[in-house]
Amino acid sequence: MSATAATDEALLSRIAQGDRLAMQVLYGRHHVRVFRFGLRLVRDEQIAEDLIGEVFLDVWRQAGKFEGRSAVSTWLLAITRFKALSALRRRKEVELEDEAANAIEDTSDDPEVTVQKKDTSESLRRCLTALSVEHREIVDLVYYHEKSVEEVAEIVGIPENTVKTRLFYARKKLADLLKAAGVERGWP
Amino acid sequence: MMALSKKMLEQEPSDLEVLLPWHAAGTLSARDARRVEEALAREPELARQYAVIREEYAETIALNESLGAPSARAMQKLFAAIDAEPAREAKASINRLPHVSGFFASLSPRALAWSASLAAVVLVLQTGVIGAFLIKNRSSTYQTASLSVNESSVNAPVTRALGPPQDATSRALVRFKPDARMSDIMSLLDTYQASIIGGGQSGLFRLQFNRGTITRDEVISLIGRLQNEKIVSFAAASP
Numbered sequence: 001m002s003a004t005a006a007t008d009e010a011l012l013s014r015i016a017q018g019d020r021l022a023m024q025v026l027y028g029r030h031h032v033r034v035f036r037f038g039l040r041l042v043r044d045e046q047i048a049e050d051l052i053g054e055v056f057l058d059v060w061r062q063a064g065k066f067e068g069r070s071a072v073s074t075w076l077l078a079i080t081r082f083k084a085l086s087a088l089r090r091r092k093e094v095e096l097e098d099e100a101a102n103a104i105e106d107t108s109d110d111p112e113v114t115v116q117k118k119d120t121s122e123s124l125r126r127c128l129t130a131l132s133v134e135h136r137e138i139v140d141l142v143y144y145h146e147k148s149v150e151e152v153a154e155i156v157g158i159p160e161n162t163v164k165t166r167l168f169y170a171r172k173k174l175a176d177l178l179k180a181a182g183v184e185r186g187w188p
Numbered sequence: 189m190m191a192l193s194k195k196m197l198e199q200e201p202s203d204l205e206v207l208l209p210w211h212a213a214g215t216l217s218a219r220d221a222r223r224v225e226e227a228l229a230r231e232p233e234l235a236r237q238y239a240v241i242r243e244e245y246a247e248t249i250a251l252n253e254s255l256g257a258p259s260a261r262a263m264q265k266l267f268a269a270i271d272a273e274p275a276r277e278a279k280a281s282i283n284r285l286p287h288v289s290g291f292f293a294s295l296s297p298r299a300l301a302w303s304a305s306l307a308a309v310v311l312v313l314q315t316g317v318i319g320a321f322l323i324k325n326r327s328s329t330y331q332t333a334s335l336s337v338n339e340s341s342v343n344a345p346v347t348r349a350l351g352p353p354q355d356a357t358s359r360a361l362v363r364f365k366p367d368a369r370m371s372d373i374m375s376l377l378d379t380y381q382a383s384i385i386g387g388g389q390s391g392l393f394r395l396q397f398n399r400g401t402i403t404r405d406e407v408i409s410l411i412g413r414l415q416n417e418k419i420v421s422f423a424a425a426s427p
Contacts, residue, residue, distance in 0.1 A: 006374045014383075018276045020267070021384055025370045027263065035258040049262040056266050060273065124247040125254075143248035148215045149207075164206035171209070171244065187240045 008072035016064035027056055030073060033145065034080050040140050041084035041133055042091070051087060055079045070154055077145060078155045081137065088133065120183055127177035135170035142167055208238050212245045358402050359385070359426040360395045360411050368419035376417060380410060394426055 006014075006025065014022035031052055038055075039048035058079055066075060128139065141147045141155060153160045175188055204227045210216045211224045228235050360382075364373060377383060377395075386394040397410060407425060414423035 006378060011374075019384070020270065021370070021373065023270065024267075025374050027266070028370055031263070032257045035262075036252050036255045039255055040252070049258045052258055052262055053266045053269065057269050060270050120243070121247060121250075124244065125251045128244075128248060128251055139244075139248055140252065142209050142213055142215075143245045144252040146213050146215055149210060165201060167209055168201040168206050171241070174244065175240075185240050185243070187237045 009066075009068055012059075012063045012066050012072060015060060016066075023056070023060055026059070026072075030076055031056070033073070034076055037077055037137075037140060037145065038080050038084050040136055041081070042087050044091075047087050047091075051080060051083050054083050058083075070151065073145070074147065074151045074155060077141065077147070081155055085133075120178075120185070123178055123181050123183045124174075127174055127181065130177055131170060131173060134166070135173055138163065138167050139170050139174075205234065205237070208234070208241050209245070212238070212241050358397045358399070358407055360397070360407070360414060361392050361422070361424050361426040362395050362414060362420055363392050363422040365419050365421045372419050376419065380414070392422070 006022070008026065008029070011022040011026045015026065034055055035048055035052050038051040039045060042048055042051065055076060059076070066072070128136070131139065137156065138152065141152045147155065149160050149163050152163045156163065158166070172188060175185065178185060204224055207216060207220055207224055211221060216224065228238055380395075380397060381399050382395045382397050384393050385396045397407070399406075402410075411423050411425055414420050417423075
């Protein structure tokens with residue numbers, strides 16, 4: 001038996017014809033990354049689970065419209081981003097940002113946490129979580145989802161040069177957060 | 189080199205500096221990756237920043253990996269919603285157009301010109317043959333376009349299939365083993381050039397072999413091979 005797995009594009013072609021099995025395979029391949037991308041944006045597991053349902057239901061309905069100009073994973077992340085931002089708007093983004101800022105300030109007074117902050121790794125993860133939605137998504141798309149400049153531009157809907165500078169300023173913001181938490185890394 | 193250092197001091201990102209995260213992730217083009225490598229070799233400040241970026245890269249992956257996975261309930265909900273969707277008609281021609289246009293786009297201008305010329309010659313020849321045939325068989329009497337009841341084919345159907353008759357025996361009933369993975373099933377379907385056209389009740393699926401017209405012996409042989417597949421627990425011919 002051939003060990004060659006069907007490509008995502010071939011699966012989408014089958015899904016467009018109502019092939020439920022192909023849908024299960026595509027879901028199996030991508031649902032964890034879609035979930036994690038959504039969860040990083042909305043910060044709520046229940047909402048993130050609802051999001052992947054909405055994303056893949058859209059895939060089921062729209063598979064025939066996929067033009068193959070980008071990778072299927074890029075298309076999925078673009079849908080996820082759109083759904084996540086809509087969900088955030090419903091939950092009032094301002095409240096979430098306040099929560100994030102408070103989370104940073106609250107822990108800084110705790111002596112035990114201060115010791116933990118000396119652990120750069122732990123502090124980095126904490127500060128990565130505290131970035132704004134705009135900065136979180138670009139950091140995740142480049143580092144975790146391994147998307148190129150062109151693909152990020154397509155997912156986020158901004159010019160390629162803006163993608164590059166936005167990530168640069170996201171990293172600067174991360175450095176500022178780390179500095180505030182007592183971690184100096186030698187840049188900037 | 190001086191310009192790059194000056195920009196870094198002013199905290200204005202240079203062209204290469206902004207590419208460092210993509211270099212860490214390995215998603216730059218070969219040309220850009222080479223440019224960044226060369227700059228890293230000659231700019232210690234840039235190399236220091238790159239070390240910081242690699243740290244961010246590793247922690248971002250670790251953070252995302254720590255987020256876990258959605259529950260099985262999410263999948264159940266999704267497929268319940270899919271089941272509730274209206275049934276759709278299969279469109280055999282779906283996504284064919286991009287492939288056809290892609291094929292023509294891949295031809296060189298010279299090959300494209302030759303293909304067009306050849307197609308024109310074939311069209312002219314075809315027109316000539318059809319014309320000669322019509323002239324040869326032209327009758328001097330008046331004829332209507334209606335069907336003649338005197339023809340020997342009076343009992344034959346008025347319509348006819350455009351392609352070969354659908355071979356009803358080119359189908360099989362298959363049950364997959366409970367531990368069969370989706371990827372294995374998809375590979376099996378690819379290998380046998382088959383698609384699932386129905387079933388699912390009691391774990392039995394109806395497969396259609398998409399190999400054009402195949403003989404009964406070929407179907408029996410395919411089913412025999414299916415029965416020996418590791419992920420198949422039952423296979424039989426289906427009407």
